[in-house]
Amino acid sequence: MDFLQTLKIALRALRTNKMRSFLTMLGIIIGIAAVIAMMAVGSGARHVISQQISSIGSNIILVLPGSTTSGGLRTGTGGAQTLTSDDVKAIMAECPSVETAAPSTRSSALLVYGNMNWSTVVMGTTPELFTIREWGVVAGRSMEQQDVDSAAKVCLLGQTVAENLFGSSDPVGKIIRIKKIPFTVVGLLDRKGQSPQGQDQDDAVFVPLRTAQRNLVRTQTPNMVGAVMVKARNEELLGKAEAEIKSLLDQRHRITNGKEPDYSTRNLSEILAVAEQSSRAMSLLLGAVASISLIVGGIGIMNIMLVSVTERTREIGIRMAIGARRNDILLQFLTEAVLLTMIGGITGIILGAVGATVVSSLLSWPTLISVESVSIAFIFSAAVGIFFGFYPARKAASLNPIDALRYE
Amino acid sequence: MSDVIALTDIRRVFIMGDQQFAALKGVTFSVSPGEFVAIMGASGSGKSTCMNILGCLDLPTSGRYLLDGVDVGGLPGDKLAEIRNRRLGFVFQGFNLLARTAAVENVELPLIYAGVPARERRTRALAALEMVGLAGKENNHPSQLSGGQQQRVAIARALVNEPAVILADEPTGNLDSSTSEEIMGLFTTLNRQGITIIMVTHEPDVAAYAGRRITFRDGLIIGDTN
Numbered sequence: 001m002d003f004l005q006t007l008k009i010a011l012r013a014l015r016t017n018k019m020r021s022f023l024t025m026l027g028i029i030i031g032i033a034a035v036i037a038m039m040a041v042g043s044g045a046r047h048v049i050s051q052q053i054s055s056i057g058s059n060i061i062l063v064l065p066g067s068t069t070s071g072g073l074r075t076g077t078g079g080a081q082t083l084t085s086d087d088v089k090a091i092m093a094e095c096p097s098v099e100t101a102a103p104s105t106r107s108s109a110l111l112v113y114g115n116m117n118w119s120t121v122v123m124g125t126t127p128e129l130f131t132i133r134e135w136g137v138v139a140g141r142s143m144e145q146q147d148v149d150s151a152a153k154v155c156l157l158g159q160t161v162a163e164n165l166f167g168s169s170d171p172v173g174k175i176i177r178i179k180k181i182p183f184t185v186v187g188l189l190d191r192k193g194q195s196p197q198g199q200d201q202d203d204a205v206f207v208p209l210r211t212a213q214r215n216l217v218r219t220q221t222p223n224m225v226g227a228v229m230v231k232a233r234n235e236e237l238l239g240k241a242e243a244e245i246k247s248l249l250d251q252r253h254r255i256t257n258g259k260e261p262d263y264s265t266r267n268l269s270e271i272l273a274v275a276e277q278s279s280r281a282m283s284l285l286l287g288a289v290a291s292i293s294l295i296v297g298g299i300g301i302m303n304i305m306l307v308s309v310t311e312r313t314r315e316i317g318i319r320m321a322i323g324a325r326r327n328d329i330l331l332q333f334l335t336e337a338v339l340l341t342m343i344g345g346i347t348g349i350i351l352g353a354v355g356a357t358v359v360s361s362l363l364s365w366p367t368l369i370s371v372e373s374v375s376i377a378f379i380f381s382a383a384v385g386i387f388f389g390f391y392p393a394r395k396a397a398s399l400n401p402i403d404a405l406r407y408e
Numbered sequence: 409m410s411d412v413i414a415l416t417d418i419r420r421v422f423i424m425g426d427q428q429f430a431a432l433k434g435v436t437f438s439v440s441p442g443e444f445v446a447i448m449g450a451s452g453s454g455k456s457t458c459m460n461i462l463g464c465l466d467l468p469t470s471g472r473y474l475l476d477g478v479d480v481g482g483l484p485g486d487k488l489a490e491i492r493n494r495r496l497g498f499v500f501q502g503f504n505l506l507a508r509t510a511a512v513e514n515v516e517l518p519l520i521y522a523g524v525p526a527r528e529r530r531t532r533a534l535a536a537l538e539m540v541g542l543a544g545k546e547n548n549h550p551s552q553l554s555g556g557q558q559q560r561v562a563i564a565r566a567l568v569n570e571p572a573v574i575l576a577d578e579p580t581g582n583l584d585s586s587t588s589e590e591i592m593g594l595f596t597t598l599n600r601q602g603i604t605i606i607m608v609t610h611e612p613d614v615a616a617y618a619g620r621r622i623t624f625r626d627g628l629i630i631g632d633t634n
Contacts, residue, residue, distance in 0.1 A: 005520050016508060318504045321465060322565065323493020323521040325486045401465045405504065 006328075010336040013308070014343075021340060024304045027297020028344030028384065029351060031290050032377045036352025038286035039373035041359055044366040045279040052195065056268055059099075059235055060132065061242050063091075063228040063249070066262035082262040085209070085223040087252060091230060094248055097241035099233045102129035103209055103225035105217045111165060111205060113176040118164040121204045122178060124212020132231040133192075140172035140187035143208060147186075151210040155183040158202040159191045181215055183207065242267060294380065297344070298388035305337050305392035316396050317404025330397035337389020338382055345381025349374055410477060411438040412572050412604050413462065418471035420457050431457040432468070433627040439573070444599040445606045446615035449624030456577070458624065459608050463496055463575050464488045476572045493521050497566025501578035503558040505550040511561045512537060512546035518569045536564040540594060556587035563594060567603070574598070576607040580614050592617045 014021045065082040088103040105124040110117055127143045129135075136142065137156065147154050155178065162171050171185045192201040213222055232241035242265050255261045309316070316329055353369050360367040420432040431454045439445055449455040460466035461473060464480055473480045476495055480488070492498075497518075505514045515533040524532070537546055540560040550558050559579060566574050576595070580588035596617055599605050609615050623631035 002523065012509075314504070315506060318506065319517070319521075320489065321463070321492060321498050321504075322518045323489050323569075325489040325521075327486070328521060402460055405465075405500070 006331055006335050007339070009332055010339050013312075013336055014339060017308075020304065024301055025297075025340055025344035025347065027293060027300045028341050028381055029297075029348040031294035031297050032345045032348025032381055033352035033355060034286065034290040034293060035377050035380070036349050036369065036373060037355040037359070038283060038290060039376075040352070040356035040367040040369045041365070042279065042283035042286070043368040043370060043373075044356075044360065045282075046276065047366055047368060049276050049279065051193075056133065056195065059232040059238055060268045061230040061232065061238065061245065062266040062268060063230060063245060064264050064266065065226070066260070066264060082253065083225050083228060085225055087249065088225060088228050090248060090252060091228065091245055095241060095244040097232055097237040097244055099231045100128045100131060101228055101230040102126050102132055103228050104129060105209065105212045105224070105226040107212070107217050109179045109205075109216060111161065111176055111178055112180075113165040113171075113174065116165050118161060120158075120161050122212065122216055123204055123206045124209045124216065125206055126209050129206070129229060132229055135192065136190050137187040138190050139170060140185070142187055143206065148208040148210050151214055152208055153181065153183045153211060153215075154186045154208065156187045156189055156206040157185055158189050158204045158206075160200055160203040161205050162188050178205065178207070179216055238267060294384055298341070298384040301337055301340055301385065302388040302392060305333060305389055306395065308336070309333065309392050309396040312396075313399060313404045313407040316399050317401050317407065320399070320401035321405060326397040329399075330393045333393035333396045334386065334389050337393065338385035341381045341385030341389075342378070345378055348381070349377055352377070411474070412441050412443075412476055413439040413606070414472075414474040415458075415462075416472040418458070418461060418468045418473060420454075420461065420466070421469045431627055432461075434471070435624075435627075435629055437622060437629060437632065439604060439606060441572075441604055442599070442602050443604055443620060444595070444618045446618035446621045447606065447608045447624065448610060448612075448615050448621055450610065452626075453624040454627040455608050455624045457627075459575060459577055459606075462573075462606060463498060464492050489521075493518055494569060495572045497569065497571040497574040499559070499562050499566050499574060499576040499579045501581040503550070503555070503562045503582070505558055505561055505565075507550055510547045510549060511542065511553065511564075514550070514561055515564045515568050517565060522569055532568055533564070536568040537561070539567060539598075540564045554587075555583050556590055559583065559587075559591055560594065563591075563598075567598070573604045573606060576605060578609055579607060580609070580611070588614065 063083065083103070085103060088101050091098055091101045102125055107122050107124075108119065109122045110119050123129075125143070126148050127145055130142050140156075143154075143156060146152070155176070157165070157171055165171065165176060166174070171188055174185050175182050176185060177183070189202070189206070195201050207216070209225070213224070217224075217226075230241065230245060232238045245265060246261075249255070249263055250261065253262055319329060356367040356369060359365065415438065416436050418432055418435040419430065422429045422431060433454075435454070435458060447455045447458065457466070461468050464475070467481065471481075475491065478491070480491065483491070498504075505511075506517070512530070512533045515536050516529045519529040519532060534543075534546060537543060540563050542557060542560050542564065545553065545557065548557075550561070553561065559582075563574075563579075566576075579595070580591055583591060592614060595605055595607070599619075605618075607614075607618060615621050620634050621631070622629055
């Protein structure tokens with residue numbers, strides 16, 4: 001018997017019991033919809049995380065000044081200003097695994113342009129920061145080493161700052177006041193978006209490090225820096241670079257055994273790896289729920305197929321009497337089961353896609369429905385049909401034609 | 409001409425638990441092409457068991473069965489299915505048509521399993537329906553047909569693959585007497601066209617249509633008259 005006929009017979013059988021077929025499919029529909037939605041939301045989450053990773057820059061170690069104890073109170077990380085520009089130079093010169101490093105100071109200030117003002121973060125830094133963070137300008141120029149060396153009163157604006165001070169007009173070449181000191185805007189930075197912690201990275205203004213140290217930040221000694229961002233040569237060298245920095249700073253700051261270091265290091269990739277891991281755990285959980293639903297749906301199909309075989313015993317007998325081989329009968333019932341799960345699978349794929357789109361529009365969270373996830377879902381639903389349809393189909397095929405014909 | 413059916417010392421023993429029951433105790437007879445044979449006997453006489461063996465639905469415990477010159481004994485299941493499909497046509501007491509399936513599609517069924525292409529299938533099915541006097545009813549479902557018409561559809565289904573023998577098991581058992589006469593008239597017509605028919609019945613007036621009557625009792629043939 002050709003396949004087209006088998007398919008026709010199976011479709012007819014499903015149409016005969018429309019409601020029952022639909023209810024039988026429901027388990028598969030829900031399972032597949034969950035798989036599709038789960039994979040879409042999961043890959044959306046991974047996409048967001050990888051975007052955030054690239055927004056920070058890759059292979060980055062953060063070196064922060066340590067805490068100090070004053071009057072019995074420990075002030076916590078950053079409480080003391082213990083890192084200097086010289087430390088940064090030493091890190092760049094003496095740590096072979098470090099590609100480059102950028103110091104920064106951080107302070108808040110009121111920015112004024114004309115009758116507009118905006119309170120924001122002022123970062124004093126060096127040109128290396130923009131290399132490390134892979135952060136370019138959309139207008140004007142970026143920061144140059146000469147700006148730092150000469151402590152020039154120039155600044156780069158983040159997108160949010162530019163919007164609030166200048167609206168849509170071009171800020172490059174204009175003069176703004178930071179803490180009442182006039183600065184020339186030399187460049188407008190590209191949009192960075194949110195940091196993994198949810199901060200607006202574009203709400204900042206960047207000035208040369210030495211300018212900040214002299215004019216904007218109150219420091220104990222003139223070359224103090226607030227934090228150092230270090231880029232390792234590659235991902236494998238990240239841990240080695242961190243160790244090199246630690247041993248170098250221990251030496252420079254005379255931290256001997258047992259003494260608490262006056263700085264700390266943080267590996268940003270580790271933080272992101274944790275975030276990614278949790279999103280993967282979430283995907284696994286949803287996947288487990290979906291597989292359970294598919295198994296339950298499959299058992300439902302097996303159940304209904306067994307009922308169907310019993311109901312149609314006489315039909316099986318007739319078919320056998322007029323020349324159906326056992327394989328014809330087996331294939332007929334198997335096709336019916338696979339058809340059930342595949343129609344359920346396709347419905348589930350559509351439903352899952354709709355669900356994912358709704359989630360993404362409600363949470364403004366991107367969802368990606370990949371060809372892979374759709375084909376995996378499709379193959380999986382067919383596999384469920386074959387697996388759970390085989391036993392009932394074999395039962396039908398192994399009926400004795402005489403008994404089947406006599407069955408009332 | 410060689411025999412269409414040749415049974416030699418056919419025995420069939422059913423084993424139920426540790427009990428043995430011999431339904432056929434050595435049956436020998438042959439049927440020539442174009443014969444119309446009625447197999448008679450009370451219930452339990454072994455006529456149904458004999459019919460199942462003739463129909464290749466059951467295999468004898470011992471003995472030899474030649475159908476159209478082919479020794480059926482020891483053939484695998486798929487081969488038996490093919491023989492049922494190509495060389496035998498079944499007509500049952502309860503019609504045994506597929507419900508919710510048009511008459512023409514019921515008739516096409518054996519051709520589907522024979523692998524006949526769709527267009528030829530339809531032509532041959534329609535021709536078979538015309539032969540049994542049901543032209544114009546091809547799209548009716550069994551529930552829309554009378555008992556006699558349903559049995560005609562079943563006969564058309566039995567005829568459609570041009571079998572060597574038509575096996576009819578109590579074909580008039582579910583029909584009233586006037587419809588029975590119609591159906592028997594149809595069988596007679598078909599037989600005159602050269603089709604071999606073997607029919608099981610326990611009604612003497614139905615058996616009277618057949619040219620030859622074989623009577624069973626307790627698993628043995630006790631009478632074979634023309």
